[in-house]
Structures are given as C-alpha cells and as structure tokens.
Amino acid sequence: MSKNLVRVVFIDADTGARIGRTELPLGQLPESFQPATTLELADATWAVERAEPPTAAQFAATGTLTLTLRRIESVPADDILYSLPTLCATLPAVAAAPAGADRLELHEDDWRQVELVSADLGDEVHAELRTVRRSFEEHARRDGQGRIHGFQGIHVRTRPVRPLSRPVSRNRLLNLLPPDVRDLGGIGFRGQRGIVPSSFAVAVGRVRLYGLADGDSVAVLAVKAEPDPAPQPAPQPGLVSGLERAMQEADLLLVDWCRVAVVGPGSVGDYLAAVGATGRE
Incomplete structure (x- = not known):
C-alpha cells in the first residue's frame, strides 16, 4: 500500500460490527478527530465516537485508522423544538x-436575552416583542397541563442594533452599584476559548451585569440573573437602588425578551424578585 494511503476500518458503536473498509489518501483525512466529526457512509450520517489512533501524525505512521461510528437518526422537522421563543441574531466575535483570564461564561443562547435599552427605542422594542409574542401564540407546544415544553418556531431578533442610543458611563454605573460588586473580567461563550474584545462583566450577589464598552462608553448592557436556591424576601437593596438610579439617569428600560416584558426603573426590584435573583450568594 502506498505510504500516502491510509487503510480505514469503520466500526458500528452500537453493535461492534465492522461496517466498511476503504483506503483513503492521507490528505483527505483531518489532522485530528478530536472535534465533533461526522461523515456520510452507506447513505447515512455517522458521528465519529472514537478514532484509533486519533491524530494524522499517528495514523500516517501506521498506515491504518479505525473509526468507531454511531449512526445519527434524522428527526422529522415537525419534531424539532426550540427551548426558547427568541434569540439575538448576532453574537460578538x-x-x-491569556490562559486563566477571568471571564463570565455565557451560553450563546443567553446573549442579550435580558438587556437595558434606551427608552427612545421603544417602537423598535415593541415591534420585536409583538413577533416574540407570536412565538408563544403560534409555535408553543404544551403538555397536558398547558405548560410549554418547546417552540416549533423561533424569532431571531435583529433590532435594536444599538440598544443604547446615548452613551452610558461604565464608571458611573459601577459607582451606583453596591461596594461589594465583583469584577468578573470579560465575556466568553461556552465551548469557545477566549474573550469577547471590549467586553466586561461584574456580579452583585446573584445578578451579573455584562456588556460591551468603548473605553468608558457602554454600547451593550445586559443582565443575567442566577436563581437563588434559598430565596430571600427581596433583592439586595443596594443593587435595586443602583439599577434604578442608572436607568433613570440614562433613560433606560429593562427588556426581558423571552418573558415579553418591559420593566421601568421603579419596577426593577419586583422583576428581580420575580425571576428568583434574591439574596446573596
């Protein structure tokens, strides 16, 4: 066999049986099967569960490669459900x-799901919320008790592109928060290394404030509330008063896109209590 060819054996992960064998040029094989890899074989799609040996350097030396595969069953489109009614259309790069750099790790689906928006963008906000509401009315799937267990359709939001129409000072925001605010570094996404440039994140109790800033000027300001396993009667007073003051000074509204809710400064404490972000960690 040519040294540029690799003998590849395919094994069915469910049965342990050999389902195929071929010889492939080394250049047609990936450097590694460590990332999730799929391939087409016998008119079906298979996921590579294990590669022996795992890297091109190793199977180039041996001239053999064994791939253990698990067949991916196709799901009818009508059976696919989304867990959320809406997502933000764009994610920051x-x-x-540096290794070990601090960051707030978000699931990609969480990006800008609860955010502060300039009040003068209210028309854009309500136009998007009307479409999100249709996800509940037309695409929600419910169990026998009427509880939603998924959405067959989802609204991908494109507006507002710039949620803060006027500059918001990050330093002023931090000065309004309680003194025990913790700097979490930047923002990262689950399953991805690195940090979003110009991002920031802080924590007050179980509430995370994060966003994007150009120097002291905040362009995106979002909220992630971590439910409290042992709820207290009310959120931290310093956090609520600080957020109220920041929202009043910059004329901001809090928008919870998935709950189809718009919250003014005077109701932010009730909102945090309602979503379970109460007490201290």
Missing part, C-alpha cells in the same frame, strides 16, 4: 486571551 471571540478573541484569544
């Missing part, structure tokens, strides 16, 4: 960061 992630850049390399």
Whole structure:
C-alpha cells in the first residue's frame, strides 16, 4: 500500500460490527478527530465516537485508522423544538486571551436575552416583542397541563442594533452599584476559548451585569440573573437602588425578551424578585 494511503476500518458503536473498509489518501483525512466529526457512509450520517489512533501524525505512521461510528437518526422537522421563543441574531466575535483570564461564561443562547435599552427605542422594542409574542401564540407546544415544553418556531431578533442610543458611563454605573460588586473580567461563550474584545462583566450577589464598552462608553448592557436556591424576601437593596438610579439617569428600560416584558426603573426590584435573583450568594 502506498505510504500516502491510509487503510480505514469503520466500526458500528452500537453493535461492534465492522461496517466498511476503504483506503483513503492521507490528505483527505483531518489532522485530528478530536472535534465533533461526522461523515456520510452507506447513505447515512455517522458521528465519529472514537478514532484509533486519533491524530494524522499517528495514523500516517501506521498506515491504518479505525473509526468507531454511531449512526445519527434524522428527526422529522415537525419534531424539532426550540427551548426558547427568541434569540439575538448576532453574537460578538471571540478573541484569544491569556490562559486563566477571568471571564463570565455565557451560553450563546443567553446573549442579550435580558438587556437595558434606551427608552427612545421603544417602537423598535415593541415591534420585536409583538413577533416574540407570536412565538408563544403560534409555535408553543404544551403538555397536558398547558405548560410549554418547546417552540416549533423561533424569532431571531435583529433590532435594536444599538440598544443604547446615548452613551452610558461604565464608571458611573459601577459607582451606583453596591461596594461589594465583583469584577468578573470579560465575556466568553461556552465551548469557545477566549474573550469577547471590549467586553466586561461584574456580579452583585446573584445578578451579573455584562456588556460591551468603548473605553468608558457602554454600547451593550445586559443582565443575567442566577436563581437563588434559598430565596430571600427581596433583592439586595443596594443593587435595586443602583439599577434604578442608572436607568433613570440614562433613560433606560429593562427588556426581558423571552418573558415579553418591559420593566421601568421603579419596577426593577419586583422583576428581580420575580425571576428568583434574591439574596446573596
């Protein structure tokens, strides 16, 4: 066999049986099967569960490669459900960061799901919320008790592109928060290394404030509330008063896109209590 060819054996992960064998040029095989890899074989799609040996350097030396595969069963489109009624259309790019750099790790689906928006963008907000509401009315799937267990359709939000129409000072925001605010570094996404450039994140109790800033000027300001396993009667007073003051000064509204809710400064404490972000960690 040519040294540029690799003998590849395919094994069914469910049965342990050999389902195929071929010889492939080394250049047609990936450097590694460590990332999730799929391939087409016998008119079906298979996921590579294990590669022996795992890297091109190793199977180039041996001339053999064994791939253990698990067949991916196709799911009818009508059976696919989304867990959320809406997502933000664009995610910020992630850049390399020093090893061990602090970051708030978000699931990609969480990006800008609860955010502060300038009040003068109310028309854009309510136009988007009307479409999110249709996800509940037309695409929600419910169990026998009427509880939603998924959405067959989802609204991908494109507006507002710039949620803060006027500059918001990050330093002023931090000065309004309680003194025990913790700096979490930047923002990262689960499953991706690195940090979003110009991002920031802080924590007050179980509430995370994060966003994007150009120097002291905040362009995106979002909220992630971590439910409290042992709820207290009310959120931290310093956090509530600080957020109220910041929202009043910059004329902001809190928008919870998935709950189809718009919250003014005077109701932010009730909102945090309602979503379970109460007490201290």
